[in-house]
Amino acid sequence: MTVKETDELSGTETTGHEWDGIKELNSPLPRWWLWTFYATVVFAIGYSLYYPAIPLIKGATAGISGYSSRAEVAKDIAMAAEAQSGIIERTRNSTIDQIATDDELRRFAVSAGKSAFKVYCVQCHGSGAQGAPGYPNLNDDEWIWGGDLETIHISISHGIRNDQDDDARLSEMPAFGVDELLERSEIAAAANYVLKLSGQEHDAALLGEGETVFADNCAACHGEAGKGDREQGAPDLTDAIWLYGSTPELILTQINRPKHGVMPPWLERLGDVTVKQLAVYVHGLGGGEDSEPE
Numbered sequence: 001m002t003v004k005e006t007d008e009l010s011g012t013e014t015t016g017h018e019w020d021g022i023k024e025l026n027s028p029l030p031r032w033w034l035w036t037f038y039a040t041v042v043f044a045i046g047y048s049l050y051y052p053a054i055p056l057i058k059g060a061t062a063g064i065s066g067y068s069s070r071a072e073v074a075k076d077i078a079m080a081a082e083a084q085s086g087i088i089e090r091t092r093n094s095t096i097d098q099i100a101t102d103d104e105l106r107r108f109a110v111s112a113g114k115s116a117f118k119v120y121c122v123q124c125h126g127s128g129a130q131g132a133p134g135y136p137n138l139n140d141d142e143w144i145w146g147g148d149l150e151t152i153h154i155s156i157s158h159g160i161r162n163d164q165d166d167d168a169r170l171s172e173m174p175a176f177g178v179d180e181l182l183e184r185s186e187i188a189a190a191a192n193y194v195l196k197l198s199g200q201e202h203d204a205a206l207l208g209e210g211e212t213v214f215a216d217n218c219a220a221c222h223g224e225a226g227k228g229d230r231e232q233g234a235p236d237l238t239d240a241i242w243l244y245g246s247t248p249e250l251i252l253t254q255i256n257r258p259k260h261g262v263m264p265p266w267l268e269r270l271g272d273v274t275v276k277q278l279a280v281y282v283h284g285l286g287g288g289e290d291s292e293p294e
């Protein structure tokens with residue numbers, strides 16, 4: 001049995017515990033501490049009622065607020081999607097020129113166009129749109145069909161020489177060799193003339209014949225001066241940019257048995273919005289030209 005007694009010095013009751021003559025005073029807890037403690041108890045009860053708190057087998061009690069962090073995230077996602085759909089809707093309702101001149105739409109188009117390009121275009125045009133033999137570089141100023149927004153948009157929408165799209169760009173360089181449209185010597189003279197046009201080493205003795213062959217058979221598409229014709233997708237032959245190659249052999253091959261580059265159509269497959277974004281992206285790569293004044 002412990003005996004409670006009052007400590008003489010402090011006048012406080014002891015707990016009755018005694019260790020080697022030392023006794024413990026039974027001092028009450030400070031008021032402020034006690035009230036804070038009660039307040040936290042009340043808060044905890046309120047909190048547990050208001051928010052999901054008590055674990056159940058599946059999930060937890062819902063709490064009267066109905067709050068759920070998962071629902072919060074879902075709401076955020078829905079809001080982001082709505083914000084995006086707003087800009088997608090505006091892209092859909094804008095012409096490419098409007099997209100290209102609106103800061104926000106253009107920035108969105110360039111980043112969306114860039115990701116679409118990575119998925120659908122790099123296997124032919126290269127990861128930096130730098131092109132490869134047979135596939136044009138899209139960064140430079142040379143355009144086979146044209147480099148303003150509208151023209152690029154048409155090239156991408158319908159493609160080139162494919163049989164899936166009735167509006168695909170068409171034009172075929174004749175196979176002067178395999179179809180025996182020209183003699184071998186005429187073909188050699190024409191190839192030599194192309195070397196001269198592009199400022200490369202050539203045989204001066206063949207130039208006269210080459211010029212005639214060119215004027216009669218090639219100028220209709222490539223132009224009298226060999227500068228090309230975008231209406232027909234006939235490349236400029238006077239510069240250092242080549243689709244198939246600059247060497248005498250490759251030029252001879254192209255005249256004998258021309259390759260007809262094919263590009264798939266994208267409008268139906270990717271939809272209006274993505275194709276517009278691709279056009280704005282490609283136009284912004286470096287070689288984009290201003291639209292022709294109407």
Ligand code: HEC
Nearest residue numbers: 120121124134136143144145146155160233261262263278
């Ligand atoms: C299967 C290969 C292939 C794929 C994939 C491809 N292209 Fe092409 N693209 C070509 C070829 C080949 C040409 C050149 C055709 C010609 O000789 O006129 C071309 C031409 C173009 C041109 C016209 C260039 C000019 O100088 O006028 C544009 C613009 C273009 N492609 C954009 C794209 C975009 C954007 C994509 C992706 C959506 C794409 N291409 C995917 C093969 C491809």
Ligand code: HEC
Nearest residue numbers: 172173190217218221233234235242243244245259260261
């Ligand atoms: C009906 C129009 C047409 C005629 C005629 C024509 N070409 Fe072409 N030529 C083209 C087209 C289109 C291309 C591009 C082919 C492609 O994109 O696949 C081309 C490409 C070329 C190329 C390859 C250019 C490069 O950048 O690699 C050479 C070289 C060429 N032509 C030379 C000639 C010569 C020489 C003649 C005359 C003997 C001739 N062409 C007649 C339409 C024509």
